[in-house]
Amino acid sequence: MKKRVSKISILILAIALMMPLILFKGEVVKxxxxxxxxxxxxxxxxxxxxxxxxxxxxxxxxxxxxxxxxxxxxxxxxxxxxxxxxxxxxxxxxxxxxxxxxxxxxxxxxxxxxxxxxxxxxxxxxxxxxxGSANNQTVKFVGILSDDFDSLTYLNKFPAPKGVTVSTELIKLDEKEFPDYLRVLQSFDVIIINNFDSSKLSKEAYESLKSWVKLGGTLLVGTGTNYNKTLSIFKDDFIKGKPGEIINVNTSKIYNVATNGDNNNSVSVENLNIQIDGSSTNIQEGNTKLLQTLKIGSGYVAIAGFDFGLKPFVGWANNSAFGEKIFGMINPNFVVSDKFDNSYRNGYFSVSGLVSSLMDKKANINIYLAVLIIYIVLVAPITYFILKKLDKRELMWITVPCMAIVFGVVIYFLGSGTRLSEVVTNNANIISLDSKGVATKNTYVGIFTPKKMNVEVSSKEGKRLESLDNPNYNGDAENAKRNEVDTVIREDKGSLEFKNKSVLASRTLSIPSTTINLGKIESNISLDGDNIKGSIKNSTLYDFEYCYVITPKTYYILGPVKKGQSVNVDKKSGDYVGDVNQLTYDKKIYNLNTANASEEDRFNADLLRMSYSQSMQPTRVKDISVVAITKDTISKPLIVNGKDSVVKDRTIIRMPIVLNFRSGDTMQYPQGFVEHRILNASNVNYDPYGDVFYNTGTPEIIYNIDKNIIVSELKLYLESINGKVGSYNATLEIYDYKQDKYVSKTGDSFNSDEIKKYLNGDNELKIKLTIGNNGEPVQVPEISVKGKVK
Structure with missing residues (x-):
């Protein structure tokens, strides 16, 4: 009998194990x-x-x-x-x-x-x-648009931070291969257009290219005799300039750049005389500009007056070294180690945390823990002790289930106020606003549901929704299976379908950049010594819960500002070193270095960081901005499972302020208000957050002084290198444009006669630091200038 029961049990078990295969056979068999x-x-x-x-x-x-x-x-x-x-x-x-x-x-x-x-x-x-792992972030992708790709293959060397080895992949592109999807284009470090009819690019590809530059990309355009082809697509205001004549220029700058000054022989170059609005000059021979760079957003566009695919560059022994040098000139961030951070990877985790922290209904974990502890204490020692005293221990089988039911009901009602009753979309909006009221909005969305369910989401306006998935694979790569779909991304429809994610998991997506009508933030700000003063008026459509003015060195906490209201900017709230993270962690605007930091502060701090760092570049403040946060609803509902979703918005608005540095016919730029760029830091470690150099090397720095000022007074602030603050092993040289070489400089002030030889035609000042090996960091010196209006 026992044997028969055993066989029946085995049969039942076998049938039970086979049932899932029988029931789901259609789903697993291909x-x-x-x-x-x-x-x-x-x-x-x-x-x-x-x-x-x-x-x-x-x-x-x-x-x-x-x-x-x-x-x-x-x-x-x-x-x-x-x-x-x-x-x-x-x-x-x-x-x-x-x-x-x-x-x-x-x-x-x-x-x-x-x-x-x-x-x-x-x-x-x-x-x-x-x-899989074909290339990582130490491999630089250079995309080349050219009718003669082979003539540009010498551009295969890339500058890198000291101690880092990088390699270069040259990618041949044409109008068919060029990515029209920004997230693909972001894998490229440089795009080169040379001897190519750029008007062949589609409208979508051109828009993607412009967005890529604004987010930190580097575009290099060669012109020369083929300038009509290469510049043919730039008919909007992305690059403003006026081409002139093509002239033969005898210059020593080409060989000089490639050999670090060892070779100053002249060479003839066919060069387009072109004026680019707002550009700075990288290479110049006399009054002729050979290479200019325009900063757009967080990226750079360089226009060469010559064709990179012609002589003297083709067949030249040092052409690869020349390419490496100009890459570093155009975008100094190439020699910053932080450039190797992957914006796609880091963006996913930042956005996931951002949209999750927007949830209004949060369970108080302390209450649940207290209830649980009370339950455990009552069920075990107290109940047992009481029943033992009453000599009724056999009643445990009744009291324990009853108490479980009671505490289950208590926990249910405690949790009922924290549960969602409908689908909610949490939107974090990052808005860039200019003084004319032109606003660009990027939106990151987290979708939360009241239960485990499929979620199909689309945009009412037909915008393409982009899934923000985890860039890491969470499992055994050798045994990866594809049994159950997680998310369906319909590229041609722009819609997403999330499959059966848990209640606690957010469905995270982004809505590409759009232009919206926001109104204006009106500023009346002027300099008051080294600080600023004036007023800010909220002429937008929304109330500001928080409002700040942030400069590269100081910050002003203005508090809430209702729509239509003005607020004075008079007394700074504090100083900092220009790093956005310091504003949020070091008892500045927020203090997240404490266990008592509120969820509100944490979320606003994340918003503040993202408003400065939606790019591949370091989060260092280089302008003066009004920054405001509003809780008003700005976003339109998404369509979720055929219905409008409930919208919960939090929005940060950042508007750079253009200060008036002019008073009558006098112009003055105090310390910290003259922008600089690192020209050459490939032989030294540079920290962009602290704006400091480490270890030995000879970095070069260029200061871009306003072209409309005739400088009569100029001062270098050398506390970090001449021993006034600390003891640093560094010396400074300044470039003398009349002698065409660096000369020693010990003082920190310049008279009007000295200034003339130290500034070029674009009012650029160039210095070189020689840093010793004592291990102390060296701060990039700042300058101040004063003079008359041209």
Whole structure:
């Protein structure tokens, strides 16, 4: 009898184990690949792509099977048994071919993705492809748009911080290969346009290029005799300039730059005489500008007057060294180690924390812990002790379940006030505003649901929604399975579908940059010695809960400002070193270095940091801005599962202020108000947050003085290098433009005769520091200037 029971038990157990396979057989068994559908797949650009960024997957389909109306998707593993589906609709007739490009993230692991083609719900093709650790952030991508790519392959060396080795990948691009998706373009460090008709780029590609520059990208444009081709797309106000004549220039600057001054032989260059509004000059021969740089947002656009694909550059032994030097001139951040931070990776974790902290209904964990402790104490020692005294211990089987029910009801009602009753979208809006009232909004969204459910979300305006997924793969890369879909990203529709995420998990996405009508922030600010004074008026449509004025050295806490209200800026709240993080951690605007920091402060601090750092660049303050935070609703509802979502907004607005440094015919820029850039720091460690150098080296710094001032007084503040503060082993040289070389300088002030030889035609002052090996940090010196209006 026992033997029969044992066999029956084993049979029942076997059937129970088999049931999931029987019930879900249709979901796990894949259809056979049809032999008459052939697919060729290319990942990245000539199989080059960068870990932590997005890359295109180009799928070439030849269909000899039947007419197909369905989808093509790339399945990207997200965890051990889940994947994200990047999908596009597919309509392809029998006997035809089609190319589909889908942009996907490259995860932090070597993984097998899957290409899947479906006709309706039937899978007719599937194939695994390997995607993974091909290149990391020490590999620099240089995209080249040129009709003569081979002539530019010498631009294969990249500047790097001291002690860091980088390599370069040259990517050949054309109007078809050029990314029109910003998240793909962000994997490039430099884009070069030379001898190429830029008007061939699509409108979407050009908009992507401009956004890429504003977020920290570096664009290098060669002109010369082909300037009409290379500049043909720049017909808007992205670059303002006026081309002149092409002249032959005999210059020693080309060889000088490439050899660090060892070779000063002259060479003839065909150069376009072009004036670029707001630019600074990198290389100049007499009055002729050979290379100019324009800072746009956090990025740089460099215009060379010559063609990089012609002599003397092609076939020259030092052409790679020349390219490396000009890359460093154009964008000094290339020699900063922080440039290797991955904005896509860091952005995901910043945004996830940001939108999660917006939740209004939070459970008080202390109350739950107290209830739990009371329950444990009552159930175990107290109940047992009382029943033992009464000699009724057998009643434990009744009292324990009853108390569990009672405490369950208590916890239910405690938690009922913290539960969501409907779908909520938490929006963190980052708005950039100019003095004319032109506002650009970037929105990050966290979607929270009252229960575990599928969530399909789209924009009413038809905007493309972008999923912000975890760039890391959370699982065993060798045994990654793609059994359960996590998120469906429909590229051609711009919609997202989140599958069965838990109640506690946010569905995180972003809405691309849009222009909105916000109103204006009116400022009447002037200098008062080294500080500022004046007033700020809130002429926007919204009330400000918090308002600040932040300069590169000081900050002013103005408090709440209602719409239509003005507030005075008169007394600074404090000083700092120019690092945004210090404002939030060092008892400045916020003090997050304490366990008692409020959730409100933490969230506002995150907003403040993001308003300065939506780019690949360090978060250092280099302008004077009004910064305001509002809780008013600005965003329109998203469509979630066919209905408008509940919107909870928090918005930060930042507007740079243009100070009036003029009083009558006199202009004055106090200490800290003259911008500088690091020209050459490849041989020294540079910390952009503290604006200091470490270890030995000879960095060069250029100060960009207003071109409209005739400087009569100039002072260098040398406390960090001449021993007035601390003891630093550093000496300073200043560039004498009349002698065309660096000369020693010991004093910190200049008379009017000295100033003439130390400033070039663009009012640039250039210095060089020689830093010793005593290990002390050396602060970048600041300057102040005074003079007459030109």
């Amino acid at each position: 259809a056979d690949t049809k032999k008459d559908i052939s697919v060729k797949t290319k990942v990245g650009f000539n199989d080059k792509y960068k870990v932590g960024y997005f890359t295109p997957v180009t799928i070439s389909i030849k269909n000899d099977y039947k007419d197909i109306q369905g989808t093509v998707e790339v399945k990207v593993p997200t965890s051990e048994n889940k994947y994200d589906s990047y999908m596009k609709n597919l309509s392809i007739q029998k006997g035809t071919e089609k190319v589909v490009t889908i942009n996907v993230p490259v995860k932090q692991a070597f993984l097998k993705y899957e290409i899947s083609i479906k006709d309706g719900s039937e899978e007719v093709y599937s194939e695994e492809i390997k995607v």
